[in-house]
Amino acid sequence: xxxxxxxxxxxxxxxxxxxxxxxxxxxxxxxxxxxxxxxxxxxxxxxxxxxxxxxxxxxxxxxxxxxxxxxxxxxxxxxxxxxxxxxxxxxxxxxxxxxxxxxxxxxxxxxxxxxxxxxxxxxxxxxxxxxxxxxxxxxxxxxxxxxxxxxxxxxxxxxxxxxxxxxxxxxxxxxxxxxxxxxxxxxxxxxxxxxxxxxxxxxxxxxxxxxxxxxxxxxxxxxxxxxxxxxxxxxxxxxxxxxxxxxxxxxxxxxxxxxxxxxxxxxxxxxx
Amino acid sequence: xxxxxxxxxxxxxxxxxxxxxxxxxxxxxxxxxxxxxxxxxxxxxxxxxxxxxxxxxxxxxxxxxxxxxxxxxxxxxxxxxxxxxxxxxxxxxxxxxxxxxxxxxxxxxxxxxxxxxxxxxxxxxxxxxxxxxxxxxxxxxxxxxxxxxxxxxxxxxxxxxxxxxxxxxxxxxxxxxxxxxxxxxxxxxxxxxxxxxxxxxxxxxxxxxxxxxxxxxxxxxxxxxxxxxxxxxxxxxxxxxxxxxxxxxxxxxxxxxxxxxxxxxxxxxxxxxxxxxxxxxxxxxxxxxxxxxxxxxxx
Numbered sequence: 001x002x003x004x005x006x007x008x009x010x011x012x013x014x015x016x017x018x019x020x021x022x023x024x025x026x027x028x029x030x031x032x033x034x035x036x037x038x039x040x041x042x043x044x045x046x047x048x049x050x051x052x053x054x055x056x057x058x059x060x061x062x063x064x065x066x067x068x069x070x071x072x073x074x075x076x077x078x079x080x081x082x083x084x085x086x087x088x089x090x091x092x093x094x095x096x097x098x099x100x101x102x103x104x105x106x107x108x109x110x111x112x113x114x115x116x117x118x119x120x121x122x123x124x125x126x127x128x129x130x131x132x133x134x135x136x137x138x139x140x141x142x143x144x145x146x147x148x149x150x151x152x153x154x155x156x157x158x159x160x161x162x163x164x165x166x167x168x169x170x171x172x173x174x175x176x177x178x179x180x181x182x183x184x185x186x187x188x189x190x191x192x193x194x195x196x197x198x199x200x201x202x203x204x205x206x207x208x209x210x211x212x213x214x215x216x217x218x219x220x221x222x223x224x225x226x227x228x229x230x231x232x233x234x235x236x237x238x239x240x241x242x243x244x245x246x247x248x249x250x251x252x253x254x255x256x257x258x259x260x261x262x263x264x265x266x267x268x269x270x271x272x
Numbered sequence: 273x274x275x276x277x278x279x280x281x282x283x284x285x286x287x288x289x290x291x292x293x294x295x296x297x298x299x300x301x302x303x304x305x306x307x308x309x310x311x312x313x314x315x316x317x318x319x320x321x322x323x324x325x326x327x328x329x330x331x332x333x334x335x336x337x338x339x340x341x342x343x344x345x346x347x348x349x350x351x352x353x354x355x356x357x358x359x360x361x362x363x364x365x366x367x368x369x370x371x372x373x374x375x376x377x378x379x380x381x382x383x384x385x386x387x388x389x390x391x392x393x394x395x396x397x398x399x400x401x402x403x404x405x406x407x408x409x410x411x412x413x414x415x416x417x418x419x420x421x422x423x424x425x426x427x428x429x430x431x432x433x434x435x436x437x438x439x440x441x442x443x444x445x446x447x448x449x450x451x452x453x454x455x456x457x458x459x460x461x462x463x464x465x466x467x468x469x470x471x472x473x474x475x476x477x478x479x480x481x482x483x484x485x486x487x488x489x490x491x492x493x494x495x496x497x498x499x500x501x502x503x504x505x506x507x508x509x510x511x512x513x514x515x516x517x518x519x520x521x522x523x524x525x526x527x528x529x530x531x532x533x534x535x536x537x538x539x540x541x542x543x544x545x546x547x548x549x550x551x552x553x554x555x556x557x558x559x560x561x562x563x564x565x566x567x568x569x570x571x
Binding site: 089 | 323324325343360365370
């Protein structure tokens with residue numbers, strides 16, 4: 001019950017703080033633009049137009065979803081601790097796990113809502129442009145579910161940072177650094193290592209696992225199944241797919257659990 | 273019945289000893305004022321009772337439960353010093369949220385909003401509230417679910433005199449219903465008639481813990497008596513009573529409790545020479561200084 005009460009009030013706060021609106025506009029706008037513009041280079045070549053759209057949206061989501069996840073979560077514990085609202089909440093008969101879970105449910109709903117609206121726009125616009133025949137909706141559904149998993153992982157990471165940093169100012173700085181590392185620098189580093197290795201052991205046996213260990217990369221790999229598309233998008237395609245689907249899925253499913261466990265462990269040690 | 277038991281409790285942060293060997297019990301329906309300078313350890317003590325801060329040593333029990341357990345937390349209503357809420361919520365939404373957490377019906381929360389006089393503003397965002405209004409929301413949430421123990425940390429700061437009066441009326445009602453109330457305050461004068469027991473803390477130690485009259489007796493602070501005469505007769509009166517002349521027409525005297533009645537008889541015996549008398553027992557402020565200052569100077 002307490003978890004639902006926390007989720008409910010967090011949703012209300014997210015609505016008042018325009019977080020729902022902001023993430024909705026962000027995802028809706030980008031999805032629409034990419035759907036409309038994404039088909040331009042291919043024209044009507046017979047490739048499933050929805051696949052083109054999801055590929056473009058995946059590339060974008062790799063950046064946007066972790067960002068939204070971290071922005072929704074960095075204030076969750078540090079902010080409440082700073083404002084003094086956390087101490088009062090903790091004098092009520094509910095556990096820290098319930099508080100964390102309640103916040104997580106609310107934030108995931110905000111994120112899920114934004115992604116769902118974005119993808120619905122994509123589907124709608126694709127049907128409007130190409131008609132509904134021969135469209136394969138499976139990639140869309142896969143994109144939605146994996147987006148939730150990716151978002152959940154970064155929400156958990158955000159809560160962990162929020163609990164450890166204890167100050168919102170510090171937490172906001174750290175989440176930006178973490179975001180930059182996860183979605184940009186990590187891949188650049190791997191690419192550099194690949195080039196240096198020149199197709200040796202690292203490329204064949206270590207690199208695929210390092211790639212899939214990053215939830216953002218696992219997300220990208222899952223949603224860009226065909227090597228050609230993936231290679232075009234990232235330049236890491238061929239070697240990246242070496243790990244296969246199962247580890248990619250495992251990475252996306254384990255990260256939220258791991259990140260939330262870390263957040264819980266960190267939150268338990270916070271003295272408000 | 274003992275609601276709150278604090279036994280020989282200490283809290284240290286490294287070399288800083290915030291609370292040292294404090295023992296204090298609160299019974300059902302008792303109103304106890306916890307007094308002390310800033311940094312005396314009052315808030316730390318309350319946080320330990322709430323289970324927010326672990327104890328270094330000693331034992332605390334809330335209705336026989338260790339602090340911080342679900343049962344103990346259900347039994348406590350807490351109003352923190354400078355209470356804060358999420359500004360984006362309305363007063364009513366915030367209180368309904370707390371009602372859900374305590375498993376209390378929302379109608380009860382609405383009644384409490386009326387009890388603290390916030391019905392007119394309940395649908396406004398809390399960020400538009402004055403400090404006093406936020407304090408009222410804080411009090412309302414502390415009253416949710418008829419707590420067995422109410423911990424009120426500086427509850428009247430930010431309240432105007434009328435609101436303070438209303439606040440103590442609510443505290444009286446609460447105590448009449450069997451709730452043990454522990455409140456800390458700097459505003460000493462308002463506490464004199466509103467509490468059953470005074471506990472004074474200084475530098476982490478509990479220096480006094482008794483009813484106001486017992487503290488007065490133990491402190492043996494003199495009663496101030498001021499006799500008003502006229503400019504012509506003041507010297508005569510001062511000579512007869514053995515006091516000092518002040519303000520031209522008055523005589524100031526100090527007397528212990530046991531000498532009070534005979535002194536008053538003496539004054540009455542002066543007949544028309546006396547225009548008026550003021551008798552002032554040691555105030556809570558005097559007592560507070562008496563009990564807490566020697567400790568500070570001794571260190």
